[in-house]
Amino acid sequence: MRRLLAFALLIGLLSPAPSLAVQPDEMLLNPVQEARARALSRELRCMVCQNESIDDSEAPLAHDLRVLVRERIKAGDSDAQIVDFLVARYGEFVLLKPRLSWRTAVLWGLPPVLLLVGGALVLVGLTRRNRALSGEDAKLSPVEEKRVANILSEGSGS
Amino acid sequence: MIPELGHYALMLALGLALIQGTMPIVGTRTNDPVLMSMAAPTALAQFFFVAIAFASLAICYITSDFSVLNVFENSNSHMPFIYRLTSMWGNHEGSMLLWVSILAFFGALVAAFGTNLPVVLKANALAVQAWIAAAFHLFILTTSNPFVRIAQAPFEGQDLNPILQDPGLAFHPPMLYLGYVGFSIAFSFAIAALLEGRIDAAWARWVRPWVLGAWMCLTLGIAGGSYWAYYELGWGGFWFWDPVENASLMPWLAGTALLHSAVVMEKRGALKVWTILLAILTFSLSLIGTFLVRSGLLTSVHAFATDPTRGIFILAILVVFIGGALALFGWRAPLLKQGGLFAPISREGALVFNNLFLTTACATVFVGTLYPLALEALSGEKISVGPPFFNSTFGPLFVPLLVVMPFGPLMGWKRGDLLGAAQRLMAAALLGALATAAAFAIEQGGPALAPFGAGIAVFVMAGAVTDIAERTLFTRVPFRASLQRAIGLPRSAWGTAFAHFGIGATLLGIVAVTAWGSERIAEVKIGDSLDIAHYRLTLDGLFNREGPNYRDMVGRFTVRRMNGEYIGVMEPSRRSFPDRNMTTTEAALMTRGVSQLYLSLGDPGPNDQVAVRLYFKPHVLLIWLGAAIMFAGGALSLSDRRLRVGAPRPAKARAVLQAAE
Numbered sequence: 151m152r153r154l155l156a157f158a159l160l161i162g163l164l165s166p167a168p169s170l171a172v173q174p175d176e177m178l179l180n181p182v183q184e185a186r187a188r189a190l191s192r193e194l195r196c197m198v199c200q201n202e203s204i205d206d207s208e209a210p211l212a213h214d215l216r217v218l219v220r221e222r223i224k225a226g227d228s229d230a231q232i233v234d235f236l237v238a239r240y241g242e243f244v245l246l247k248p249r250l251s252w253r254t255a256v257l258w259g260l261p262p263v264l265l266l267v268g269g270a271l272v273l274v275g276l277t278r279r280n281r282a283l284s285g286e287d288a289k290l291s292p293v294e295e296k297r298v299a300n301i302l303s304e305g306s307g308s
Numbered sequence: 309m310i311p312e313l314g315h316y317a318l319m320l321a322l323g324l325a326l327i328q329g330t331m332p333i334v335g336t337r338t339n340d341p342v343l344m345s346m347a348a349p350t351a352l353a354q355f356f357f358v359a360i361a362f363a364s365l366a367i368c369y370i371t372s373d374f375s376v377l378n379v380f381e382n383s384n385s386h387m388p389f390i391y392r393l394t395s396m397w398g399n400h401e402g403s404m405l406l407w408v409s410i411l412a413f414f415g416a417l418v419a420a421f422g423t424n425l426p427v428v429l430k431a432n433a434l435a436v437q438a439w440i441a442a443a444f445h446l447f448i449l450t451t452s453n454p455f456v457r458i459a460q461a462p463f464e465g466q467d468l469n470p471i472l473q474d475p476g477l478a479f480h481p482p483m484l485y486l487g488y489v490g491f492s493i494a495f496s497f498a499i500a501a502l503l504e505g506r507i508d509a510a511w512a513r514w515v516r517p518w519v520l521g522a523w524m525c526l527t528l529g530i531a532g533g534s535y536w537a538y539y540e541l542g543w544g545g546f547w548f549w550d551p552v553e554n555a556s557l558m559p560w561l562a563g564t565a566l567l568h569s570a571v572v573m574e575k576r577g578a579l580k581v582w583t584i585l586l587a588i589l590t591f592s593l594s595l596i597g598t599f600l601v602r603s604g605l606l607t608s609v610h611a612f613a614t615d616p617t618r619g620i621f622i623l624a625i626l627v628v629f630i631g632g633a634l635a636l637f638g639w640r641a642p643l644l645k646q647g648g649l650f651a652p653i654s655r656e657g658a659l660v661f662n663n664l665f666l667t668t669a670c671a672t673v674f675v676g677t678l679y680p681l682a683l684e685a686l687s688g689e690k691i692s693v694g695p696p697f698f699n700s701t702f703g704p705l706f707v708p709l710l711v712v713m714p715f716g717p718l719m720g721w722k723r724g725d726l727l728g729a730a731q732r733l734m735a736a737a738l739l740g741a742l743a744t745a746a747a748f749a750i751e752q753g754g755p756a757l758a759p760f761g762a763g764i765a766v767f768v769m770a771g772a773v774t775d776i777a778e779r780t781l782f783t784r785v786p787f788r789a790s791l792q793r794a795i796g797l798p799r800s801a802w803g804t805a806f807a808h809f810g811i812g813a814t815l816l817g818i819v820a821v822t823a824w825g826s827e828r829i830a831e832v833k834i835g836d837s838l839d840i841a842h843y844r845l846t847l848d849g850l851f852n853r854e855g856p857n858y859r860d861m862v863g864r865f866t867v868r869r870m871n872g873e874y875i876g877v878m879e880p881s882r883r884s885f886p887d888r889n890m891t892t893t894e895a896a897l898m899t900r901g902v903s904q905l906y907l908s909l910g911d912p913g914p915n916d917q918v919a920v921r922l923y924f925k926p927h928v929l930l931i932w933l934g935a936a937i938m939f940a941g942g943a944l945s946l947s948d949r950r951l952r953v954g955a956p957r958p959a960k961a962r963a964v965l966q967a968a969e
Contacts, residue, residue: 174919195692195694201549245692247697257679261675261705268664269664272660280651
């Protein structure tokens, strides 16, 4: 069964029994608050699932968290307060987008650093190589000049 | 008898792979033409025996031979024929056999049709191909043997996971593997070039069709998997940034970069070392992709440890092939001569830009996928890296790539005219701006940046059309002359335009469906109606329906326009499989143009109520249509005479081409 599950994952299927995650009775009546809850839910991980947000998961834990998020919203908490509350309770693991810190510096820093270093390398390499190659091309050795002269004179002779 | 035959054939294939992996190499070292010429026949023989092994397992599955453990665990005689066959690769052992069969098939293709290859290059490349094959044969025979018997054969097999009982399983894994394994040819040729210490533009010409073919299969494989997840999962997501999806996206990104750098190498003799490195990296990522999924490493670090023999073997293969290849690269690459001058603003420059951004995007996916594992292994801390991370890093990397894309094909080799290209793209840019304005005007809500995304998508598509219009001198010469130029254009030029157009279409679909899709979640009773976009759906009834090995609880909905005009019926269902005690959601989809209505059922509640999820997915089909257009572009390029034959093109075509430049 675990192997099958792994294969289901290979093909991009996340949960073996997909269904409705957000239940109609969970939803808030105020559409603005409900939209906030949905947006927040997409950033929060269902900790017992594989890489699923609580918005997508139908696990009981995800249901509890969805209800919790909506309760905090109704109580008047801001989004940041709710996230802080959940991190304090469940740890950084609950965030699908990890916060920038020393532990995640490599994760967040790699793309821009790679782009800058790669771009710089390309530019430097390109100019250096072009200079070197064009310098070589421009100057012919005495032997080569003689050959050119020979070829040219042959060409005009025939 | 048949499973033993397959088992024995696989052992013979291993033996042949060992011969194929050593003798030709010895031949190239001692300059012995006889040993070198052993490569092709052994490759063909190896494929023959692997094919026997594959066919044996297929026969076991088709005839439901439950004395074979693998068949017993993954099949069931009640399943329809097609799923009895495809369940063969719906498990670890069978999918590995499929992988190695495709590998041997490609090796045989090189052996049979690579008649115009230099003898040394062909011998070395087939030998490297055989090393990979030997490693996999050994892996299957020692840790994942699909031919193991059960002493007392059970009467009936266990079932196949209901989610996998879908045409998607027939199509998706083989396409994905054709892509992964196709890149092994580029890898083998790269290693062969390094062994020989010699490489030239002709190398790129031999390798490019393979890369192109692999890329096409991978494109279609990923798109097929995405569509499968979309209709099967019950809520219409098309991409989840799941580690397993990322595993297939990484070789695609690296392969796309390889495809473009190989063009520079073929036409201009530049970027040789980089192309070799990309060929190695692309196949390495394919290997990592295969194994990340197979080893269970992704589920958690602990799952990997529960089956140590397999995990260690996998790790050893990765270390030997990737580490070995990179070491060889570090040692031999300085020997390769660089060539080809070009200015930063040129076709080459644009392709280098493409490579820089694609490889950075690939590295981003790589680090995002593996960082949580590495952190947990090193410090024990657990973090999650999910879709929000990838959306906020991958997006910014792709925007510049897409904006620059239309400029590339309009740029000249060596030294390009940026201003001229910009002028020729004026019309395309204007269309893009119009699309942005229209999106702002029509669509309410959605992220503020979405209209710009739509604008870029239209710019990319219009840019691809501009490329063809420029090459055919459209509007500048009479229409008939333009048409003739269009026919005379090299197929690869059409291929580029198609593939770039396809990217634009896919992007437009993604932007539209994520920004402007709408959703309704509600409990409905019979007779209730739900409104979405310009449609009204009414629940007419709920009933049961029997299938071959399942039972459906069906909800029948009538779809009407807001003015009451009848459009059709949608019948989503909850499907329960008694053999497994499992329930799946079978969503109903109704296509309107390239948009779709998507309806799925939840559990029935009290008083004949049922929860439903209803979506309107605007332009969603463009996502996969775009991939199909990319595939068509690849096919057009592949049919280009110059690539296929590797022969000089006829004088007439050359005249047309020069005129068009």
